[in-house]
Amino acid sequence: MRYGMGPEVLRDVSFSLEAGSLQLLTGPSGAGKTTLLRLLYLAEHQTRGLISLFGKDISTLSKAETPMLRRKIGVVFQDFRLIEHLTVYENVALPRKIAQEDERLYRAEVEELLEWVGLGQRQNAKPATLSGGEKQRVAIARAVVAKPDLLLADEPTGNVDPEIGERILRLFLELNRLGTCVMIATHDQNILDRVNARVFRLGEGRLTMLPPKPQHLAF
């Protein structure tokens, strides 16, 4: 994978994700973690190589199939990407709305999810009035609200203090326990030390895989 005429960012990368599995993606800043996730959530096309998602080669996806595939993937963007003129509730409900579900079917679920991430009282707030940690949780709630099969989180604890970071992490592990395949890109040593998961390490365009360390206990 390369951007425009730039150097190849990802070169020797080969892996497969099992349904319901948990993995961490690490590597120094600029190693290509975000790029790899962007490839997985179809924000970029690979310049060479093969990517298949849910058993389908993504280069053969039709215009009609792409949105359907995207709806199976929840993304926590590194910069949140909340919609400023919508409230917290509306931001979180957006994926369900886009899937053209009836609001009566998901209203309670969205409210419950907001309670769960500790934003029950801030439903009608606009993103501009939220703290970094609160925005992070809105972004996460939006990523999981449609019960995706694959959750991709880009530095989800990068902008928050350790306590909130820990809460967010617990949330991901809980989701994973409920059957979602989770991939978290992070260079937070705390997460790497404490989570019992496969670790993908990116460096110089290459991906190396480290097996889970059984001596570490997950939360």
Next chain:
Amino acid sequence: MLTFGYRKLQLMPSESASGATLHIIIAVMNFLACLTLGAVLTLSDIASGWSRGLSASMTVQLAVTDQISAEDQTDAAMRVLQSWPGILRARALSREEAASLLEPWLGQGNVLQDLPVPQLIEVQIKSGEKVDTQALRAALGAVPGATLDDHKHWNEELSGFARSALGVGWAVLGLITLATLAVIVFATQAGLNVHRDIVEVVHMIGAKDVFIAREYERHFLWLGLRGGLIGLMLSLVTLMGAAWIWDRAAGPGSSAFTPHIMASPWHLLWLILVPLASAAIATLTARMTVLRVIGRMP
């Protein structure tokens, strides 16, 4: 549109300055389109009315000649005309009628007494029928001094003029449409640029292109319709004002010649189609622009 209860997810600002500017542009475009269409319709009505009048009649002119007396000349011509197939009626104009026709050129007075004025015969053709003018001309050749004027020359001149004026009218309408398209494309792209981050997120979350396009379609549908109605209203006021001024300038009695801009209800119907076309053009253009821009996103 995305509605949460009564709230909407607006991808486009509805009350922005660019909204007002766009409304003005679209209204002006519609105003010009309505005026042009009004002119085109009126002109084609007038032209076809004239042409119908001209081809429904002919004139036979009997020049004063020594070979035959005026009465015999008229009788001979009338005999040919009255039995001719396709002719409804032939009527010799009285001297008074001839005098009134010539009045604008010769002025009032007893000029005709002193002048050898040709006798005119007005010939009306049965509606829907054609007269073999060549054969008729030959038959009238037997009457000394008789010539047939079938108004062909005038008719061709008039329809040539009408055709080119109508062509100009349609070309102007085409240009107005083109300019409107360009404005809508430009405004849609600007809207997409301003809200690029929102469009991208919604796109990444799995919104279909047509879903995003619908937001813009709705916005531009109302823009096209509102701008169109304002333009239509202004043009109606202008056209009626023009008709009124025309009527006054033409004076009483000449109303038969006045092109009644608002005379036909069909014209009004055509004009009402302009804002509808404007709304349709705006909607479709916005849709195609959005689909093209989003189609380029990964």
